[in-house]
Amino acid sequence: MQPLYIIILGSLIASCCALLGCFLLLRKMTMLGDAIAHAVLPGIVISYIVSGERDHTAMLIGATVAGLLTTFSIEFLSKKIKLQQDAATGVMFTGFFAIGVILISLFANKIDLDQDCVLYGEIGYLGLYNDAFIPIEIWRMLIILGLIITFIVLGYRQLLMTTFDLAFASSVGIMGALWQYLLMGFVSLTTVASFESVGSILVVSFLIIPPAAAYLITHSLQRMLIYACLIGIIGAISGYYLAVFLDSAIAAAMSVACGVELILIFIYVKLWKERVLSKAVY
């Protein structure tokens, strides 16, 4: 059963990341996704230290708070102190991440957590430590995916409008900041929930690559969301078999598989550009 669980979990993570990543991409904020993925580290470590064990609820809360804090502080640096957005992002996430690394080494003997585990994850351990019928990680990710889909379906028009034209959206009374922080809250939540399995760095590739590939092949936001999920899921499945074939790290192979998809799609679009463009008019 384990291979199936790994593929299911990989697909769930890929779908969550793909959906959120589409909005990050269109808001030109993919690097903020990257920043959050790194900056949740101190949140995870602190909740670990405070709760004294691998308490998932505490970790989810701690890391979501850390993620939102990163978003706040990047906004603060770029809006109030007038640092460029990318510089502000770079400063904040390396800072947060460094704090996390220092905390891990300070408390290394007290907690069962190391940098490699947080950074790279290991989806292969899935379900090894508990004998529940369906591993808890899958349930958790399923609930998060449900929340994200609900969020996007209910808030579709607000998300569309604040992403495309924030000034107009605000002029009709939509609170841009609210939707921004809800989105970032979900990115934090997803990052944390998946770090054990795919690691906080590879989450970033799931956040960026499938949406980027989907963006190349469609001119409709709804289709972009669906295609990004499909591309992510295909990446997760083929990545698993790639890892088995190469006997390599599973999460890394999934990320490589997504990258290969992006390249193939890019070549397809370049080679068939005229056809794709003329079709895409409607």
Added chain:
Amino acid sequence: MIQQHTEAPILEVHDLTVSYNKKPVLWGIDFTIPKGVMVGIIGPNGAGKSTLIKTIMGLIPISSGFVKIFEEAIDKVRLRVSYVPQRESVDWDFPTNAIDIVLMGRYHKIGLFKSPRKADIDAAMEALEQVKMTEFAQRQISQLSGGQQQRVFLARAIAQDADIYFMDEPFAGVDAATEQTIIELLQKMVQKGKTVIVVHHDLQSVKKYFDWLLLLNMHLVASGPTKNVFTDELLQKTYGGKLSLLSKVGDLLKQHEFPHRE
């Protein structure tokens, strides 16, 4: 300073000061606008025209003073106010089509957490028809020309069915024919009693288009009916210091006097 106030104004801006990072870009702006006129906001680049509109829409915090529309704060009357941002302010490579943009104008009528109904789609198509864009409804927005994109923005505003419209440079980068279509449309709206406020750069057409003018250059240079305000002296004050431009303005004024003598 010429500053003509009106009885029962539809828009009142009182002693407004606006700053970016504590540095004021608009100082003591004070004017009123009557109902049912076409208003031009004129001034050089960086004069604060876009800032003024955004502040009226409540998108930029006010340092001092106040704005009232229909004698209310903007947040109470958003349904009756429409804002058309500068076309370059958005990314036109966004994956969506023209009608979806126009449907954004129906945001309040569609209601929270619902999807557009037939009535909304009909209204959006009707708005597209008014700007002569029916056949482009399903076209992806990056595949529209600049003038067509501008008309999509206009259709979105029409779909809002507001009472007062603020438009930031709706004529920027459109050809003469499109400009004609748009101005006729705006004039029709004004005839129906709506108030249209337009940021405009082309001094040649000012007299033809606008009933009322705001001359702006960080301070308000003048506000009032075009015939009182569109004078050589006030324009020199507005565009102050730019000699080549000044002589051009002088020429323009002379040119425009001919048809009026007929």
